[in-house]
Amino acid sequence: MIRSSTAVKVRGLTKKFNDFTAVDNIDLNIKKGEIFGFIGPNGAGKTTTIKMLCGLLLPTAGEGTVGGWDIMKDSEEIKKNIGYMSQKFSLYDDLTVEENIRFFSGIYGVANSRKKERLEWVLQMAELQDRRRAVTKTLPGGFKQRLALGCAILHEPPMIFLDEPTSGVDPLSRRNFWNLINEMSKAGITIFVTTHYMDEADYCNRLALIYRGRIIAEGTPNELKQKYMTRYVLEVETDHVVNAMEVLNKSGMDAAIFGSLLHVTADSMEKAVPLIRGVLEDAGIPAHRIERIVPSLEDVFVNLIEVS
Amino acid sequence: MKILRVRAVAKKELIQIWRDPLSLAMAFLMPVMLLFIFGYAITLDVNNLKTVVCDLDKSSRSRELVDALGASGYFTVVGNIHEQKEIDSYLDSGRAFVALTIPQGFLEHLKTGKETSLQFIVDGSDSNTATIAFGYISAITDMYSQRIRGGRVTPLMDLRVRVWYNPELKSRNFIIPGLIAVIMAVITALLTSLTIAREWERGTMEQLISTPVKVPELILGKLIPYFFIGLADVIFSVLLAVFLFEVPLRGNPLLLMLLSGIFLFGGLSLGILISIAAKSQLVASQISMIATFLPAFLLSGFMFSIANMPKPLQIFTHVIPARYFVTMLKGIFLKGSTLKILLFETLLLSFFGLFVFAVANKKFRKRVV
16 A cells, blocks of 8 residues: 555545535546646646645545545544645734744654754755744745745655645745655655646646546546647737637637637638638638747647547 | 654744734733723722702701711711702612602600601613612611611510621622633633634745644744733733722632643633634624633523523533633632632543543644644
C-alpha cells in the first residue's frame, strides 16, 4: 500500500446535494510525484471533488484511497498526510505572519527541533523574511497565497491539494507560484491543483477536464490537444467580435471569443475560410485576417464542452 | 490528545482576543459593568417613599406622628396639603406614593382615650413596594400608639425575631451574589458562542479541519483562554461585591473560586456547543443570550424564590446550571457554606459541565456542510 506508485485512486466518486449532483461518478488515478491539473469552469465540481479527496466532505458514493487511506473511513489519517490550501484565503487575518506559521506548526505537530527550521523555510519560500511581524491582513494577495501554501506544507506532506491557488493573484505572482509548485514536484511531492485558468494547464503533467460534475477528457496536455482537437482552429480578426460570433454561429459554425479575436473550429480548411469571409461580409463586418493556429487547451476545452 | 496542539489553539485564541478590542471589552468590561449597573438598579429595599400629608388636626400630636414617619427613613414628606381632595393629584401624577390624612380631633380623641383613625392611601400600582410600605406604616403606627399608651398593656406574646445571615435584611446582600452567578452564566456562554461560528464565517475553519487536529484538542484549546478570563471576571466581581457593595464574604474565597471554575467549565462548554450548532455568530450569540439570561434571571432563585414557583416549574429549574451556582454563591457569601454543604450542587454542576463538553465534542464534525 505504502510502496504503491499511486497517490490517489478513486472510482465512482459522487456527491449529491439534495437533487443536485455536483460530482457525478468520476474516476481518478494520480501517480506519485505528478502535478495533476483539475480543470473546469466555475461550478463544474472541482472544489467539491478536492474536498472529498481531503476528507472534508463525505462522498455520497464511490470508493478509493488517498495516500493509501480509504476516503470513506480514514479521513483523519488522510489529513495527516496531506496539505490542503482552500480556494478562499483561510489563514488568520488578525495574526502576524510568524504567528500563523507557529500556529500551524503546533497543529500539524511539527517536532520542536524542526520548528525553527520550518519557520525560516516558509518565510524564505514566501519571501516574507522582512514581513514576519506584519499582521496577515495587511499583506498583498501574492504573499498571502504563498504564506497559505507554506502553512499547508509545514509538516512536509507527500501530497498537496491546491484549490484554485492562483485565483485573484497578479500574473507575475502566478508565475512565481507555479515555479514553486514545479520545485515541489521535483522533490517528489504529489500535487493536485484545480484551476480555471486554461493557460495554467500547460504547467501540469496530467490533466482532467471536469464539466457539470463529469470528467470529459483526461491525459497529458499534448495528448489532449492531439486526441480531442482533430478539427482545425481558425483565428479570425475583426472589429466587432461579438456581432461576428453571433452571425457565424447563426450560420451553423462554431465560433468563440478569445480576447479580441474569434476562434472558429471547422472540419475543412478549404471550405471554411471562404465561408467565413462570405458570411461576415454579408453582415457588414469584414474579417481583417483569417489564419490557422495550433489549438490551445482552451480551444480543446471549448470544443469539448460544445460536444458534450 | 496532544498537549502541544491544545497549547497551539489556546495561544492562537488568546492572541486573537487580545487583538480584538470588542472581544476584550466583552471579556473584561461587560461583566463588571453589568454588575455595577444591576447592582445599583436592582434593589428591593424601600426607602424615602414620597409622602404627602393632609394634617387636618394641626396639633402637637399630629406633628409628632408626621415627624416619627419622616424620622424612620422610609418616608419623606414631599408636601403638606389642607384639603383631602388634593391627594388625588399627588398620587395621580406620581409626586407622592403615600398619602396620610390625620383627621380633625386626633389630639382630642387621644387625650380622652377614644379610638381614633388615620387614613393612609398607598399607590398599589407597584404592588411590591405598596406591600412593603404597608408593613412599615403598620410598624410605625403600632410603635407610636404603644408609646402614647405608655406601655400600659403587656402583650401576651413577646416576639423576639432574629434574622440570620443577613440581619439587616439588606436586599443587596442576597442580590449581589446571585447577580454574579447570573452575569457569569450569560458571559461564559456568550464569550465562547462566537469562537467556532467566527471561524466558519471567516473561512478559517476550512483550513483548520483539513489538519490532523482532534476535536477535543480544538475545543479544549478554545476553552482555556476563556476559562482564565472567566476566573478573572469572578475575581473582579467578588472584589466589587465586597468592597463596593459591602456584601460580607463569610466563606472560603478559594472554595468560591473552585466552584466558580466548575461552573465556568460548563458555561463555556455550553457556549461552544451553541457555536457548533449555529455556525453563525449572530445566531449563536442570540441563542446563548436567550438560553442563559432568561433562565438564570427568572428560574435560578436569584430574585424569585424557587419554593414559591408552581411544582412543574420547580422541577424544571433543576436543569438550569445557574440555579446551583446561585445557591453556591449565596451560601458562600452569606452563610459561609462549606464544600460539604454544597456537595450536591457541586456534583450536579460537574456533571452538567462534563455532559455538555461531551455533547459538544460529539456534535462537532471535521467536515464542511
